Amino acid sequence: MPKTVIFRCVSLSLQGGTVSAELLHYCQSLRSDVFPEGLQPDWLQIRGPVIHVQLPFPAAPALRALVKRDRMLSAYQWDIKHNVVPLPIERRPDLQGAEAKPLQRGVKNVIAIASGKGGVGKSAVTLGLANALSQLGARVGILDGDIYGPSLPTMLGNVDSKLTFTPNRKMLPVRSFGLEGNSLGYLSDPDDATIWRGPMASRALEQLFFDTQWSDLDYLFIDMPPGTGDLQLTLAQKLPVTAAVVVTTPQNIALADAQKGIRMFRKVGVPVIGIIENMSHYACSACGHEEAIFGEGGGVFLGDQHSVPVLGHWPLHVGLRRALDNGQDLNRVLDGDSILTTQQDTAQLLVANLWSLLHDEITPLVSSQPSQAKHANSKPSKE
Numbered sequence: 227m228p229k230t231v232i233f234r235c236v237s238l239s240l241q242g243g244t245v246s247a248e249l250l251h252y253c254q255s256l257r258s259d260v261f262p263e264g265l266q267p268d269w270l271q272i273r274g275p276v277i278h279v280q281l282p283f284p285a286a287p288a289l290r291a292l293v294k295r296d297r298m299l300s301a302y303q304w305d306i307k308h309n310v311v312p313l314p315i316e317r318r319p320d321l322q323g324a325e326a327k328p329l330q331r332g333v334k335n336v337i338a339i340a341s342g343k344g345g346v347g348k349s350a351v352t353l354g355l356a357n358a359l360s361q362l363g364a365r366v367g368i369l370d371g372d373i374y375g376p377s378l379p380t381m382l383g384n385v386d387s388k389l390t391f392t393p394n395r396k397m398l399p400v401r402s403f404g405l406e407g408n409s410l411g412y413l414s415d416p417d418d419a420t421i422w423r424g425p426m427a428s429r430a431l432e433q434l435f436f437d438t439q440w441s442d443l444d445y446l447f448i449d450m451p452p453g454t455g456d457l458q459l460t461l462a463q464k465l466p467v468t469a470a471v472v473v474t475t476p477q478n479i480a481l482a483d484a485q486k487g488i489r490m491f492r493k494v495g496v497p498v499i500g501i502i503e504n505m506s507h508y509a510c511s512a513c514g515h516e517e518a519i520f521g522e523g524g525g526v527f528l529g530d531q532h533s534v535p536v537l538g539h540w541p542l543h544v545g546l547r548r549a550l551d552n553g554q555d556l557n558r559v560l561d562g563d564s565i566l567t568t569q570q571d572t573a574q575l576l577v578a579n580l581w582s583l584l585h586d587e588i589t590p591l592v593s594s595q596p597s598q599a600k601h602a603n604s605k606p607s608k609e
């Protein structure tokens with residue numbers, strides 16, 4: 227129905243004091259990256275001039291931006307809340323096997339953040355996403371799976387914290403900046419981990435995952451160990467991972483490793499719901515000149531090859547590096563910086579993609595659509 231006609235219907239129905247089905251229909255016709263199928267009628271309740279929304283994932287800023295662009299909808303008051311929906315067990319092949327252990331009570335979704343190659347910023351991206359979702363009102367935890375170089379305690383600014391245990395010997399996660407975290411770095415001398423070998427390392431991580439008493443969490447991120455070897459494969463198989471995100475830099479060398487990561491998850495039936503291109507470019511803080519230090523277009527090329535959407539292009543950012551390495555609260559030291567908006571946009575797209583996995587009637591963004599990000603079809607530059 228054309229917009230003008232709907233507008234008239236809605237005005238009439240409001241004058242009559244009745245809720246307009248046309249308005250719900252109209253909301254469904256709105257489209258954005260985060261809401262590719264519009265606003266679903268069962269999310270909305272219209273009472274007089276107020277539209278109450280219960281989103282199944284945290285994305286209030288994306289919805290506000292959508293509403294702001296729309297002359298008719300911006301005339302309403304919007305009351306936006308969310309209640310995160312877990313992926314049902316029947317849609318999770320990883321939880322159905324005889325060996326698979328169930329998710330802990332209260333953890334709704336487990337998202338693995340992986341990279342084929344080390345040093346691409348996987349831990350930085352994990353923390354950035356977790357922080358962004360927490361700022362959007364989600365309850366978020368991080369499991370530091372990088373046993374050979376646990377970086378979570380440094381990034382959360384609590385290197386001296388040690389784990390405490392419940393009476394039945396469950397580990398209680400450490401809390402910082404509104405996030406829960408667990409890492410071998412809190413448990414022992416981190417240097418001990420460097421001598422661990424494959425099966426031992428994988429058992430340690432399983433234990434860290436299953437024997438932590440997480441609170442009720444909407445999202446638990448696992449910062450996977452770098453690489454695509456046996457350790458990573460075993461973990462992807464044994465941990466109840468809802469979906470995976472692959473981090474890469476634009477370079478060819480990183481892309482080749484990221485491809486292996488995507489294949490690895492697919493092999494064990496874990497959907498890869500997005501790629502994040504980190505260190506996409508550098509913007510000089512003195513003159514603003516942008517330089518693609520590690521090449522260009524790699525993330526999009528990878529996404530197109532594997533039909534996985536690119537969720538974000540994160541720049542090399544001096545302030546971010548400083549904050550992470552000094553364990554500072556990103557929201558405080560980067561307040562007003564566009565990097566936080568970039569991270570939040572990516573996080574909203576990520577949880578929207580995760581939600582779309584739940585619904586047969588919604589076209590999943592996962593593995594069926596080519597990337598919608600800019601520079602589509604461009605090949606990575608030779609670096």
Ligand SMILES: Nc1ncnc2c1ncn2[C@@H]1O[C@H](COP(=O)(O)OP(=O)(O)OP(=O)(O)O)[C@@H](O)[C@H]1O
Binds near residue numbers: 343344
């Ligand atoms: N976008 C970015 N801008 C600036 N610095 C970054 C960015 N991403 C990561 N870094 C910095 O790069 C370094 C490596 O990042 P990080 O530890 O997250 O990589 P990783 O992929 O997890 O490494 P590993 O393979 O060792 O686990 C850190 O000092 C981090 O703060």
